[in-house]
Amino acid sequence: MHQFLPQAWFRGRCVPFAEATLSVATHALHYGTGAFGGMRALPNPADPNEILLFRADRHARRLSQSARLLLTELDEATIHGAIEAVLRANRPTCPVYLRPFVYTADLGIAPRLHNIETDFLIYGIELGDYLSPEGVSCRISSWIRQEDRSLPLRGKISGAYITSSLAKTEAVKSGFDEAILMNSRGKVSEASGMNLFIVRDGVLITPGVDQDILEGITRASVIELARAMGMTVVERPVDKSELFIADEVFLSGTAAKVTPVRRVEATDLPAPRPVMERLRERLTAITEGRDPDYDHWITRVRLDA
Ligand SMILES: Cc1ncc(COP(=O)(O)O)c(C=O)c1O
CATH class of the missing domain: 3.20.10.10 (D-amino Acid Aminotransferase, subunit A, domain 2)
Known part of the structure; x- marks a missing residue:
């Protein structure tokens, strides 16, 4: 069973995870016209009021560059701000994986990257070892x-x-x-x-x-x-x-x-x-x-x- 963080970033604010839903006609769902990031957030073992992010600047830069490759804009400050808001809204107590996603959000058909709305969301999921540390x-x-x-x-x-x-x-x-x-x-x-x-x-x-x-x-x-x-x-x-x-x-x-x-x-x-x-x-x-x-x-x- 997946353990999602209770609050997701959706349409510019934090909302309950179950309310962060998209239409079946969402363009990116059909054409793969999205780009995502993946970063770990770890509660500081030495301080429960602090979350540690590894190389958050690099992750934000790569996602912002991915957005440019999809011919849209997502600046690094927006990504950082949303990630911090998600962490404060959820106060995770175990290691989580944050999944920011920029995507073509229009409804309807025709693969393209021009004349199309894009949006940005983030959700989090608890994540221990993805592969066995033994090898x-x-x-x-x-x-x-x-x-x-x-x-x-x-x-x-x-x-x-x-x-x-x-x-x-x-x-x-x-x-x-x-x-x-x-x-x-x-x-x-x-x-x-x-x-x-x-x-x-x-x-x-x-x-x-x-x-x-x-x-x-x-x-x-x-x-x-x-x-x-x-x-x-x-x-x-x-x-x-x-x-x-x-x-x-x-x-x-x-x-x-x-x-x-x-x-x-x-x-x-x-x-x-x-x-x-x-x-x-x-x-x-x-x-x-x-x-x-x-x-x-x-x-x-x-x-x-
Ligand atoms: C295809 C692919 N290669 C490599 C990586 C490793 O990249 P990173 O160290 O930035 O997570 C990932 C994970 O994001 C990936 O999806």
């Missing part, structure tokens, strides 16, 4: 990640998630936990809703932003953190065969956090994962507001303000 098995998908020349992949465009959905279900139905998608050039792109890293001979490697990936905020954070911790990080095309001989493979994302991959297709990967462990531990401390060096990555929303 996941991955199938290499028969579905290929879309290309930026057909679809703006720098945005989190809702219609694009048909490919993620097909890949995830194909993986699960064939006995795996997750899917790894190759891109149209035959290189590793990412998982259904996470970016991918491998470790080879102590070097952290991840497909570059030119490999049809979503520009993940966790990915960017892992890269920055790893470099600050003295690791060598290389962004370059990754071949499928490297997944089988890597010392470590792991996934990164807001929902998945940092999740190890324990098997790719029929190949079991080595169990000690020192690089992933170090990065995961540090990221957990940062997201829980326990790392003063990275306090600038955390937005603290006061509930008693």
Whole structure:
């Protein structure tokens, strides 16, 4: 059973979740002409009157950019204001996932992005571990990640998630936990809703932003953190065969956090994962507001303000 936050942001204000409903004729529902964000909000373990948001500025910027890719405007201040209003209206006491969504709100037909109303909503859902922190098995998908020349992949465009959905279900139905998608050039792109890293001979490697990936905020954070911790990080095309001989493979994302991959297709990967462990531990401390060096990555929303 899903546990939604009782109040959602809808048509410019907080309303009870059950009242935040759309018409069956809503344009975005039919054409996938929306874009969303996904950020975690965590009650501060050390202060019940404070909610911690990880890299809220980056999330707001990406959503605002996604809106521009849909040829509409949604400024970052509006996103921040609505997120804070939702948190104050709900006062969450457990970790939640906030889902802001900008979408074409007109009723009726004709796929287009001109002469059309857009709107913006947010709802929240309780979210613990999206993937098992112990590790996941991955199938290499028969579905290929879309290309930026057909679809703006720098945005989190809702219609694009048909490919993620097909890949995830194909993986699960064939006995795996997750899917790894190759891109149209035959290189590793990412998982259904996470970016991918491998470790080879102590070097952290991840497909570059030119490999049809979503520009993940966790990915960017892992890269920055790893470099600050003295690791060598290389962004370059990754071949499928490297997944089988890597010392470590792991996934990164807001929902998945940092999740190890324990098997790719029929190949079991080595169990000690020192690089992933170090990065995961540090990221957990940062997201829980326990790392003063990275306090600038955390937005603290006061509930008693
Ligand atoms: C397709 C896809 N790739 C990667 C990611 C990871 O991005 P982030 O770390 O910003 O959550 C997500 C999740 O939002 C995603 O949906």
